[in-house]
Amino acid sequence: MRAVVLWFRQLDAWVRRLFVLSSLIAVLGAVLVYTPTPYYVTAPGAAIDTSRLVTVENGDVHRGHLYLLVVNTQPANLFWYLYAQVDRRAVLETKEQYLGSFESYAEYLDWNRQLMTESQRTARAVAFQQLGFGEGVRSVGARVVGVLTDSPARGLLHAGDVIVAVAGEPVTGSESLRSRMAGIPGGEEVPVTVLRGGGEVTLTLPTRASQEAGREGSAVFGITIQDELEFDDDAVPVEIRSGSIFGPSAGLMFTLQIIDQLTPGGLTDLVVAGTGTIEPDGRVGRIGGVQQKVYTAEAAGADLMFVPRGNYEEAIAVATRVQVVPVDHVRDALEWLRAAGPQDG
Structure with a gap:
């Protein structure tokens, strides 16, 4: 220990100051990252082009972009707690508010992974039904x-x-x-x-x-x-690679991407973001974190964003650039895109 002290004293003054400052920053970082709080945070996340996740056999990827929207959601450490105090886009919830009836975050994740699997099957079946390939x-x-x-x-x-x-x-x-x-x-x-x-x-x-x-x-x-x-989801082989994305809220956009790849010329040339569950009859269901998804869509430069009608008022309250379009059914989104038509250029 004495040798370390002697070595430290022999360093130039600016090197010693830099060493102390770096150590303080490291300690502060560790405190921010490893100190838990009783809250869960939901913050803007990422817009992901569904053509990167969905592969339809003999389908074509077109010029338009159909983005699903994910939010950053997790137990809040001290960093996220303080971040949410200064950034209105991040929302804190208590464990009871966030997990509802689930006993643990692990149970919540497992349930949402199951919902993701079911939403993919529903998306395939509903897409095929809209294209006349099956009974849905x-x-x-x-x-x-x-x-x-x-x-x-x-x-x-x-x-x-x-x-x-x-x-x-x-x-x-x-x-x-x-x-x-x-x-x-x-x-x-x-x-x-x-x-x-x-x-x-x-x-x-x-x-x-x-x-x-x-x-x-x-x-x-x-x-x-x-x-x-x-x-009835096996008319055409479709692979959906959701990776670490969980929950059912990408159902609408998976459905639109499957239809897009099987539609000559595609559905649109626009950058379209969207969110909403896909129900067995094609209805689009409400989701959580819609305002954080609006922020994400705007950051991605989306031209428009489809949202469940039940989330519309909440979404337009924070939208500043993106056009928010409410839908009740996947048919509403398809009719809107077909009415807009392909763009010149």
Whole structure:
């Protein structure tokens, strides 16, 4: 240690000052990066040309650009916390606000990766349907996602079961199941047909009375469900390489890129950014972080930006250069692009 001190004193004064300053900067950087906060941050991210991610067999990449928009979202360290205090484009949220019902950030990421996978299949199927290549996406039952701890059917129904009939009447989705159960008094046992392990099983399940407003007294199983979907998405081989992008909000732009590559001459020569989920029937669903995506689209020089109609007011509140176009359905975006037509030059 003594030798180090002697060596340090022998250095020129300016070298010593530079050494001390560099050490302080390193310590400060470490504090900023490694000090956690109880917040999550959402900030502007990147505009990515979907032609770099989507490859359609025998499709053509055209002159226009169709950008998906991603935001920078992560647990906020001290640096991001302080950054958000001085840059209005960055938004801080508490863990409860950001994660919702998820217990951890890892669970949140896993769920959003699943949503990305499903959005890609939906994008392919909806694109092909718009081009006349298939039937799109259809719901064929109600998939059991979870069984509540107080469910009377606990131990009889399991996550992954697909309910396809109740009391002999077909069930084609979540709303169909609710409709069938609405006419059955709570507490009655109900014959149910489920798909499980590749086969069909018939069960007689106990129920309880619903406490939900508007459905009081009707029978429920005490389960969480989602539509079981079939995708007509194999008319043309399509590869979508999403990499580290997660969540469903690129669905609209994936759909447009597939259609663009299969349309002679393409859909547009413009630089088009956009965001929005793609639903099985082609509707465009709301997303989070839309204002950060507007900032990202403007930084990328986009001519226009498609947003779900439900996000329109929030988007135009911060837009200064990009034209914001609200859409309810993928058809709205297609009609807008076709009406604008190819640009000369």
